[in-house]
Each structure stands twice: as C-alpha cells, then as structure tokens.
Amino acid sequence: MSIQIVTDSTVQLTESELADLPITIVPLIVRLGTQEFLNDGVQITNAEFLSHLVNDEELPKTSQPSIGQFLEVFDRLGENGDEVLCLNLTHFLSGTVNAARQAADMTDTKVTVVDTLSIDRGLAFQVITAAKLAKNGAPLENIINAIDLHRTHTEIYVYLNTLENLIKGGRISKAAGGIANLLNIKVVAEVVDGELRVAAKGRGKRFIKKQLDELIDHIIEVAPPKVGLTHVDNLTQTSEIANRIKAALPNTLVTIHEAGPVISTYTSVGALAVEFYTD
Template identity: 90%
Template sequence: MSIQIVTDSTVQLTDEELATLPITVVPLIVRLGTQEFLNDGVQITNAQFLSHLVTDEELPKTSQPSIGQFLEVFDRLGENGDEVLCLNLTHFLSGTVNAARQAAEMSDTKVTVIDSLSIDRGLAFQVITAAKLAQNGAPMETILNAIELHRSHTEIYVFLNTLENLIKGGRISRAAGGIANLLNIKVVAELTDGELRVAARGRGKRFIRKEINELVDRIKTEAPPKVGLTHVDNLTQTSEIANRIKEALPDTQVTIHEAGPVISTYTSVGALAIEFYTD
C-alpha cells in the first residue's frame, strides 16, 4: 500500500516534478462571463486568460473544485488500497480544503486532508516533500511532520501594483486596502499564518524596487535551499531577480513560474511573488 499525494491547481510545480512524483492535481474553476473553464492549463492557457484579464470589463471569477471532483480522484487512487494525502491552498483564500474534507468523508479511500496555509510555490514545497517521502515509503506520520516543518519555515511575499482585484474578489478587506488604492500606492503583501496581509506600502516603482532588493539581500544572507519566483506578465524583472540569487547562491534551487488564472485574477498584471524555504 502506498500513499498518493493530491493537491489543487494553485500549486506551482515543474513539468519534471509532475512527471516523476506521485502527485495528482485537482483543478479549480475559472469563469469568464458565461464561460467556465478548468484551471488546468489545457482548457484555457495562461496567455489566453491574461488577454481576458487585461481587456474584459468584468473581473474573472474563480471557484473551488466540486466535492465530486475530489471524490472521483480519491476513489480512483484508493481502488488498489492506497491511502491519500491531500494538501490544499490556505482556507483564507479559498474553500477548496473544505470541499476536499467533505469528499474525504464520503470516500471509501482512507484520506487525510491538510490545510497547507500556503499557496503557489509555497504549497509546492510541502507537496514535493510529501511526494518524495511517500515515494520512498515513509509512513504518514513522518510525512505530516515534514509538512509542518515546511509550513513553519516558508515565507511568501507578493509585490503588487494594485490591490483592486484582491478587494473586488474578497481576498483582502477594503479596510486593509482602501488607503493604498486611494493614493495609488504600491503594496507588499505577506502570507502570514495562511492569511494575506499588507506588510508595507509606498509610492511608485522605486518603492517596489527597494523592497525587492532588501528581500533579495536577506535571501542571499540566509541562503535558503529553495526559492520560487512567480509572476504575472513580468518575466524580465523576475528573471533578473533569479539571476541575482543564482549568482550569489549557486547551490540554491531557484524556479520561475508564470502565475495561473486563479492567482492572476487577484494579483493583476505585473505582480511578482518571492517564496522561499529556510531549513
């Protein structure tokens, strides 16, 4: 009997990681007007979605996978007696983990559902570690302890040109974001205990550059083994940051990711996330 790892499509995994590790991804749902797509990179690509995000008057809508989606996956993976560990994005940003929990109660498969209190590459850090341990035959308790270590040692910072979409989508309160929008102030948000909170505010691109430079300098000092960079149509700046980190820390794994529709919807064009794990 093996342990199969399940997660949702807000995770950022490389093609190699998906091909070599026992990971199944359940897609969230994206709605553009009356059209509905699975956030799986197939029904609608990141590039196609981005064109809608820029030109459509109505903000795209996202929703969690259905209980039925999770139930089908859990039942299929458990057909031969395997156990399932399901890791989902933080409940502060989506009801996905609750849908997974309801499906777990309905499934004949033994399923453990975990709220990662994370998202994006931060979620991936937990998922990859769980999958590698499962692949090597580690028991569930060992995997859960490793996940907890990653959760408590991962930092996520998001650099935003606007909070407008986060507020419209209900992912951050108007009280937290109202002043920033009123004054057209750039924002640094931090994921703290699973909740996205405004960490710093300032005017113009110079402020953002300063905040990024300070964070990169700290990363160089702390030398984390894993760094993930995710962007929304901001590859040039993201690549420059990646090169700086790689040059200073050649042994650190640095990955670059293009944000998918769910994350792009709320962070808007130009956003950049820096995520890293410290031992």
C-alpha cells in the same frame, strides 16, 4: 499499500516534478462571463487567460473544485488499497480544503486532508516533500511532520501594483485596500499563518525596488535551498531577480513560474511573488 499525494491547481510545480513524483492535481474553476473552464492549463492557457484579464471589463471569477471532483479522485486512487494525503491551499483564500474534507468523509478510501496555509510555490514545497517521502515508502506520520516543518519555515511575499482585484474578489478588506488604491500606493503583501496581509506600502517603482533589494539581501543571508519566483506578465524583472540570487547562491535552486488564472485574477498584471523556505 502506497500513499498518493493530491493537491489543487494553485500549486506551482515544474514539468519534471510532475513527471517524477506521484502527484494528482484537482483543478479549481475559472469563469469568464458565462464560460467556465477548469484551471488545468488545458481548457484555458495562461496566455489566453491573461488576454481576458487585461481586456475584459468584468473581472474573472474563480471557485473551488466541487466535492464530486475530489470524490472521484479519492475513489480512483484508493481502488487498489492506497491511501491519500491531500494538501490544499490556505482556507483564508479558498474553500477548497473544505470541499476536500467533505469528499474525504464520503469516500471509502483512507484520506488525510491538510490545510497547508500556503499557496503557489509555497504549497509546492510541501507537496514535493510529501511526494518524495511517499515515493520512498515513508509512513504518513513522518510525511506530515516534514511538511509541518516546511510550513513553519516558509516565507511568501507578493509585490503588487494594485489591490483592486484582491478587493473586488473579496480576498482583502475594502478598508485595508481602499486607502492604498486612493493614494496610488504600491503594496508588499505577506502570507502569515495562511492569511494574506499588507506588510509594507509606498509610492512608485522606487519603493518596490527598495523592498525587493532588501528581500534579496535577506535571501542571500539565509541561503534557502529553494526559491520560487511567480509573476503575472513580468518576466523581465523576475529574471533579473533570479539571476541575482543565482549569482550569490549557486547551490540554491531558483525556479521561475507564470502565475495561473486563479492567482492572476487577484494579483493582476505586473505582480511578483517570492517564495522560499529555510531548513
């Protein structure tokens, strides 16, 4: 009997990680007007979605996977007696983990569902560790202890040109976001205990540059084993940051990712997330 790792499509994994590790991804759903797509990178690509995000008048909508989607995956993975560990994005940003829990109650497969209180590459850190341990035959208790350690040692910062989409999508309050938009203030948000909170705000590009410089100094000081950079049509700035970190920390794995449709919907064009964990 093996432990199969399941997660959702807000996770940010490289092609090699997906090829090498026992990970199954259940896609969220993206809606563009009356059209509905699975957020699986196939039905709609990041580039196609970005065009809609920029040009469509109506903000795209997203929704969690259905209970049926999770149930089909749990049933299939458990056919030969395997059990499932399902790691999902924070409940503060989606009801995905609750759909997974309801499906876990309906399947005959033994399923453990975990709210990672994370998202994107931060979610990936937990998923990768879980999959590596599962592949090597580690017991469930050891895997959960390892991802718990990652969760408490992961930092996620998001640099935003606007809060408009987060407010429209209900991911941050109008009271918190309205002032920032009114004053054209740039925002640094941080994921704290699974919740996206405004950590700092200021005017103009100089503010963002100063905040990024301070964070890069912090990263160099703590020397994390992995740093993930996720952007929405902001490759030039992201690459510059990656090169600075690589030059200072040659033993740190730095990966660059394009944000998928779900994350792009709420962070909007130009956004940049910096995610890392310390041992």
